[in-house]
Amino acid sequence: MFASCSDPAALNGLAWLMCYLTSGKHLLFYASFGTVILLLVVTAPLALLFGFGGALAARSRITPLRWFGRIYTAMVRGVSDIVFFLFVPIAMDQGLEWLRSRVFCDPSVPVRQGNEFVVCAAAKLPLATAPQWVHQAYGLSLAVAAFAVVFGAFAANVLHGAMTAVPRAQLETAEAYGMTDRQIARRILIPQMWTFALPGLSNLWMILIKATPLLFLLGVEDIVYWARELGGSKISTYAYPHPDWRLWYFLAILAFYLALTWLSQRVFDRLTTRFSRGQATAAGEALRYQVAP
Amino acid sequence: MKSIVLATALVLAAGAGLADTIRMGTEGAYPPYNFVNDKGDLDGFEIELGNELCKRIEADCTWVKNDWDSIIPNLVSSNYDTIIAGMNISDERREAIEFSVPYTPPPPSAYMALTPDAPIDGVVAAQTGTIQASHVADSGAQLLEFATGEETIDAVRNGEAEAVFADRDFLAPFVEDSNGELVWVEGHEDVPLGEGLGIGLRKSDTELKARFDEAIGDMIADGSLNEMIVKWFGPDAKTFAANATSAGSTAAADAPAPASN
Numbered sequence: 001m002f003a004s005c006s007d008p009a010a011l012n013g014l015a016w017l018m019c020y021l022t023s024g025k026h027l028l029f030y031a032s033f034g035t036v037i038l039l040l041v042v043t044a045p046l047a048l049l050f051g052f053g054g055a056l057a058a059r060s061r062i063t064p065l066r067w068f069g070r071i072y073t074a075m076v077r078g079v080s081d082i083v084f085f086l087f088v089p090i091a092m093d094q095g096l097e098w099l100r101s102r103v104f105c106d107p108s109v110p111v112r113q114g115n116e117f118v119v120c121a122a123a124k125l126p127l128a129t130a131p132q133w134v135h136q137a138y139g140l141s142l143a144v145a146a147f148a149v150v151f152g153a154f155a156a157n158v159l160h161g162a163m164t165a166v167p168r169a170q171l172e173t174a175e176a177y178g179m180t181d182r183q184i185a186r187r188i189l190i191p192q193m194w195t196f197a198l199p200g201l202s203n204l205w206m207i208l209i210k211a212t213p214l215l216f217l218l219g220v221e222d223i224v225y226w227a228r229e230l231g232g233s234k235i236s237t238y239a240y241p242h243p244d245w246r247l248w249y250f251l252a253i254l255a256f257y258l259a260l261t262w263l264s265q266r267v268f269d270r271l272t273t274r275f276s277r278g279q280a281t282a283a284g285e286a287l288r289y290q291v292a293p
Numbered sequence: 294m295k296s297i298v299l300a301t302a303l304v305l306a307a308g309a310g311l312a313d314t315i316r317m318g319t320e321g322a323y324p325p326y327n328f329v330n331d332k333g334d335l336d337g338f339e340i341e342l343g344n345e346l347c348k349r350i351e352a353d354c355t356w357v358k359n360d361w362d363s364i365i366p367n368l369v370s371s372n373y374d375t376i377i378a379g380m381n382i383s384d385e386r387r388e389a390i391e392f393s394v395p396y397t398p399p400p401p402s403a404y405m406a407l408t409p410d411a412p413i414d415g416v417v418a419a420q421t422g423t424i425q426a427s428h429v430a431d432s433g434a435q436l437l438e439f440a441t442g443e444e445t446i447d448a449v450r451n452g453e454a455e456a457v458f459a460d461r462d463f464l465a466p467f468v469e470d471s472n473g474e475l476v477w478v479e480g481h482e483d484v485p486l487g488e489g490l491g492i493g494l495r496k497s498d499t500e501l502k503a504r505f506d507e508a509i510g511d512m513i514a515d516g517s518l519n520e521m522i523v524k525w526f527g528p529d530a531k532t533f534a535a536n537a538t539s540a541g542s543t544a545a546a547d548a549p550a551p552a553s554n
Contacts, residue, residue: 008331023331023333024331024332024333024334025330025333028333094370097371114496114497115369115389116369116495116496117369117370117371118495118497121313128355129314129353135357219359221358228441229329232322232441233446233450235324235466235467235470236466236469236470237324237328237466238328238330238331239330239331240331244447244450
């Protein structure tokens with residue numbers, strides 16, 4: 001990065017360390033923190049959306065929809081996360097390629113040939129000619145889909161429970177005022193549900209943060225991949241040889257995750273206060289006396 | 294998702310008529326064969342060789358990094374088209390994939406440990422799914438497997454394993470760099486194993502195999518492959534004999550083959 005780093009072998013002490021920590025490989029390591037944050041930022045709202053869908057479906061008056069909601073939550077909650085993380089991206093990738101192969105290729109050629117899964121070049125997703133960042137973005141979106149499916153099911157269960165916890169009398173009062181079902185959901189049910197849902201959702205968010213190293217399983221080059229790659233002992237084939245430093249790299253990741261969860265907890269504490277305001281719950285009552293003595 | 298589809302559609306339109314694109318899978322963690330250098334780019338003997346072969350077969354090549362333990366499954370499910378990752382040609386692997394003709398003579402393997410008299414029938418570390426790992430398992434020693442080569446060496450350093458068994462050319466720089474900490478195990482510093490390194494290909498890609506075979510044959514014939522081997526592995530490295538054809542070198546490798554099965 002700096003001109004003085006052109007000959008690392010001649011450096012020592014702090015100058016060596018500065019050059020080492022700003023090498024191209026380290027910049028990729030720092031960028032991978034962005035990958036993790038990006039995954040969280042995209043997955044969390046998507047999972048919440050899946051959760052809402054699942055919870056509303058499970059409460060629906062339409063029987064098949066209710067079954068769908070219940071089966072979705074029961075199935076995902078009942079299967080090991082890692083199995084889903086491995087299954088969903090491969091199934092989606094091969095499913096999409098199979099669909100495309102029916103359109104773009106000769107349909108008489110099977111995609112399964114012996115132990116191989118082969119589609120013609122035009123059906124590849126992404127195409128072999130696509131630049132590398134497209135392949136990486138595609139891989140990350142498959143990972144986001146897997147995370148959203150799994151965490152959506154848990155969110156659905158949390159939201160379903162929270163909706164059931166809203167006092168029936170509140171909903172009956174709304175009915176007595178002549179509100180439609182949709183109005184009741186939007187004006188009464190959902191605003192009051194948050195205070196019950198928040199502890200469960202905050203748990204989910206924490207678990208989601210801590211599950212991001214599973215990206216590494218999916219072949220996405222995340223912080224764990226780079227920490228392992230950079231920390232392993234380096235011989236003189238490399239410009240910056242060093243012994244086994246994995247401990248330090250993993251320590252840095254540990255600090256990163258602790259900081260992230262600590263920050264999240266503070267945000268959730270504030271949200272809890274915000275949503276308790278004016279609620280007919282113990283937390284809401286406590287706030288009432290605190291604000292107006 | 295939509296934008297990705299759109300982007301690929303654009304690339305398809307733009308890329309039509311150009312040379313075909315080959316995605317080449319490698320591990321990127323096996324110096325000096327293939328590794329990620331400090332700039333963050335792939336580097337090593339196989340990267341240089343792969344790029345040269347691509348030039349000769351007139352294809353556009355892009356490199357893809359993939360973990361060693363899933364490198365064959367991801368080839369057969371078409372995530373990339375070739376494996377160039379220090380992979381020894383063996384009959385066990387031939388059941389799943391096809392190989393090009395070897396681009397190195399059979400590389401010697403070796404045991405490395407903290408002392409030259411370390412037992413090789415005790416706990417021995419090797420990388421998962423390598424022919425060295427099957428050799429250790431067959432030898433009656435207790436096999437300790439790791440996902441990457443570096444971890445096998447760290448296991449010897451911290452006493453988890455008594456010795457490590459791997460390609461000699463992979464271990465050699467570690468021995469040289471360690472100031473006597475790591476040494477060859479006496480009498481086991483040159484174990485012939487395997488048939489040579491080859492490019493892994495899907496069995497259905499017969500046309501691609503023919504092109505690579507021809508290009509490797511060319512590079513052996515004009516001596517450029519030998520130069521590359523010497524450049525990366527030093528003047529003592531095994532090279533292809535002056536007049537030997539690639540077929541001859543495979544035949545010569547048949548003698549130690551049983552060990553790799």
